[in-house]
Amino acid sequence: xxxxxxxxxxxxxxxxxxxxxxxxxxxxxxxxxxxxxxxxxxxxxxxxxxxxxxxxxxxxxxxxxxxxxxxxxxxxxxxxxxxxxxxxxxxxxxxxxxxxxxxxxxxxxxxxxxxxxxxxxxxxxxxxxxxxxxxxxxxxxxxxxxxxxxxxxxxxxxxxxxxxxxxxxxxxxxxxxxxxxxxxxxxxxxxxxxxxxxxxxxxxxxxxxxxxxxxxxxxxxxxxxxxxxxxxxxxxxxxxxxxxxxxxxxxxxxxxxxxxxxxxxxxxxxxxxxxxxxxxxxxxxxxxxxxxxxxxxxxxxxxxxxxxxxxxxxxxxxxxxxxxxxxxxxxxxxxxxxxxxxxxxxxxxxxxxxxxxxxxxxxxxxxxxxxxxxxxxxxxxxxxxxxxxxxxxxxxxxxxxxxxxxxxxxxxxxxxxxxxxxxxxxxxxxxxxxxxxxxxxxxxxxxxxxxxxxxxxxxxxxxxxxxxxxxxxxxxxxxxxxxxxxxxxxxxxxxxxxxxxxxxxxxxxxxxxxxxxxxxxxxxxxxxxxxxxxxxxxxxxxxxxxxxxxxxxxxxxxxxxxxxxxxxxxxxxxxxxxxxxxxxxxxxxxxxxxxx
Ligand code: G
Ligand code: G
Ligand code: MN
Numbered sequence: 001x002x003x004x005x006x007x008x009x010x011x012x013x014x015x016x017x018x019x020x021x022x023x024x025x026x027x028x029x030x031x032x033x034x035x036x037x038x039x040x041x042x043x044x045x046x047x048x049x050x051x052x053x054x055x056x057x058x059x060x061x062x063x064x065x066x067x068x069x070x071x072x073x074x075x076x077x078x079x080x081x082x083x084x085x086x087x088x089x090x091x092x093x094x095x096x097x098x099x100x101x102x103x104x105x106x107x108x109x110x111x112x113x114x115x116x117x118x119x120x121x122x123x124x125x126x127x128x129x130x131x132x133x134x135x136x137x138x139x140x141x142x143x144x145x146x147x148x149x150x151x152x153x154x155x156x157x158x159x160x161x162x163x164x165x166x167x168x169x170x171x172x173x174x175x176x177x178x179x180x181x182x183x184x185x186x187x188x189x190x191x192x193x194x195x196x197x198x199x200x201x202x203x204x205x206x207x208x209x210x211x212x213x214x215x216x217x218x219x220x221x222x223x224x225x226x227x228x229x230x231x232x233x234x235x236x237x238x239x240x241x242x243x244x245x246x247x248x249x250x251x252x253x254x255x256x257x258x259x260x261x262x263x264x265x266x267x268x269x270x271x272x273x274x275x276x277x278x279x280x281x282x283x284x285x286x287x288x289x290x291x292x293x294x295x296x297x298x299x300x301x302x303x304x305x306x307x308x309x310x311x312x313x314x315x316x317x318x319x320x321x322x323x324x325x326x327x328x329x330x331x332x333x334x335x336x337x338x339x340x341x342x343x344x345x346x347x348x349x350x351x352x353x354x355x356x357x358x359x360x361x362x363x364x365x366x367x368x369x370x371x372x373x374x375x376x377x378x379x380x381x382x383x384x385x386x387x388x389x390x391x392x393x394x395x396x397x398x399x400x401x402x403x404x405x406x407x408x409x410x411x412x413x414x415x416x417x418x419x420x421x422x423x424x425x426x427x428x429x430x431x432x433x434x435x436x437x438x439x440x441x442x443x444x445x446x447x448x449x450x451x452x453x454x455x456x457x458x459x460x461x462x463x464x465x466x467x468x469x470x471x472x473x474x475x476x477x478x479x480x481x482x483x484x485x486x487x488x489x490x491x492x493x494x495x496x497x498x499x500x501x502x503x504x505x506x507x508x509x510x511x512x513x514x515x516x517x518x519x520x521x522x523x524x525x526x527x528x529x530x531x532x533x534x535x536x537x538x539x540x541x542x543x544x545x546x547x548x549x550x551x552x553x554x555x556x557x558x559x560x561x562x563x564x565x566x567x568x569x570x571x572x573x574x575x576x577x578x579x580x581x582x583x584x585x586x587x588x589x590x591x592x593x594x595x596x
Pocket of ligand 1: 377393406409434435
């Protein structure tokens with residue numbers, strides 16, 4: 001129970017505030033008065049000002065703050081004002097480099113030029129260290145043009161209420177809007193969407209918090225929480241995404257009208273990347289991992305249903321381990337269960353080293369001698385038998401596991417090269433397929449550099465194949481990363497060239513050394529004159545750009561002969577050899593006299 005006297009005091013206080021506020025606004029927007037009257041008004045305003053929650057400032061002609069009311073001082077922090085000598089009442093702002101004065105100076109200046117009293121709304125007004133917004137600012141000048149010129153500025157900050165509301169609606173640890181705010185805003189969103197549009201409700205949770213806390217201490221966990229808040233804060237630059245802090249290490253992302261499931265994955269990936277960039281701890285310590293539970297509106301129709309569904313999804317993802325994404329909903333569940341299980345199997349396969357590298361020979365088009373191989377991965381699943389990449393690469397692309405697969409392929413390939421070199425075989429080129437997701441890894445280039453050193457492999461022995469498709473999806477990033485790879489001396493081939501986009505414009509922009517003409521142009525080329533023309537012209541164009549040209553899918557001797565005639569540099573295909581297990585390929589290396 002609140003005691004009656006406290007209640008009465010509260011009412012009285014609110015009453016006084018209200019009257020003071022009225023007085024201020026009345027002063028600002030009434031008709032003209034004589035200077036004397038106004039001087040009197042200013043004095044009485046000061047006393048009103050001190051009980052007002054609005055910020056009030058009186059500024060002299062030369063931009064000194066003559067008076068700041070209690071609220072304004074509180075907001076500016078009193079230490080930041082220094083009373084000027086000989087006047088008790090005169091304050092000056094102390095923080096010289098603060099943006100706040102710039103902003104206010106400009107406001108006053110503008111006001112004086114226009115010579116009208118006015119009210120302005122500012123979305124963001126710097127005030128002391130803080131950014132307020134939106135605020136209503138009213139200015140009125142007294143004694144215009146005389147030495148008694150005063151500007152009376154009243155800032156009605158919606159933030160008076162804000163400050164209190166803020167605390168109510170903000171999580172104290174992260175400064176992010178809290179669960180209450182989420183409830184309010186999402187309920188509004190639901191009303192607006194009225195079941196016609198969709199949004200994704202993604203619960204984000206830091207994994208293994210109890211373990212983590214006992215390992216690093218609660219202070220470090222609080223630091224991690226602020227990093228999470230920063231990362232989420234960056235994501236919400238996208239106006240279709242909102243974020244909230246629901247409880248200790250649980251956050252919420254709301255994505256309005258997501259284009260597809262993969263755009264949700266993309267947002268999650270961005271979050272993970274940002275966390276990785278911000279919070280990388282010294283080696284040997286655990287990485288942070290997060291789990292995600294996704295529910296959709298309108299499948300779940302209220303805030304609390306969405307929370308519960310996304311939490312259930314989170315719990316479900318936990319059953320599979322940490323660092324996972326699970327979706328809520330009956331039908332979706334069966335599908336996600338299958339995907340989750342499959343991804344889990346891939347992870348296990350990587351752990352058990354059930355993945356094998358196959359090597360498909362690359363031959364010199366002039367004499368058909370062996371120059372290297374394209375590395376193609378196979379999955380030797382103990383339960384299901386040999387699995388081809390088409391059966392698992394797309395799934396791994398979607399879940400992000402392709403990054404792990406790529407790491408495995410890269411390290412194994414380098415280990416092989418190093419072994420063959422030590423066994424006395426001449427240096428040879430390996431072509432590795434690289435997916436966009438791998439290029440997007442912030443650590444990719446560093447790891448690559450480290451591994452080249454570790455296995456002491458010359459960069460000219462490695463070439464990456466990327467598809468045109470990847471280059472199209474994220475051209476800026478691809479261009480950037482490829483340049484770095486190129487600077488290391490590693491070659492880059494554009495794979496499946498001629499399928500889909502084939503824009504020659506980025507051929508000039510990307511550091512590409514090699515074009516691999518897609519096998520659809522080679523297969524059937526003997527019967528199809530137009531295919532021959534295409535292959536011949538791609539070769540000519542590529543050569544004129546200083547590139548090597550490879551033809552893949554060469555299945556017949558006649559094709560090989562024709563391609564040689566067109567001046568191609570390297571050939572690959574079943575005619576020479578299928579992709580081979582390591583030992584079979586090694587046999588070719590050891591017996592060049594047998595030919596490929
Ligand atoms: O071998 P084949 O069925 O072998 O390969 C099918 C596709 O799978 C190829 O187009 C190739 O790009 C892709 N692929 C094979 N191995 C790898 C790999 O190690 N990494 C990536 N990203 N893709 C691969
Ligand atoms: O990365 P890329 O999409 O180029 O992968 C090469 C794929 O082409 C692999 O799946 C490989 O097994 C396959 N391949 C290689 N040579 C031939 C060939 O001569 N004919 C056919 N049909 N497929 C081939
Ligand atoms: Mn390839």
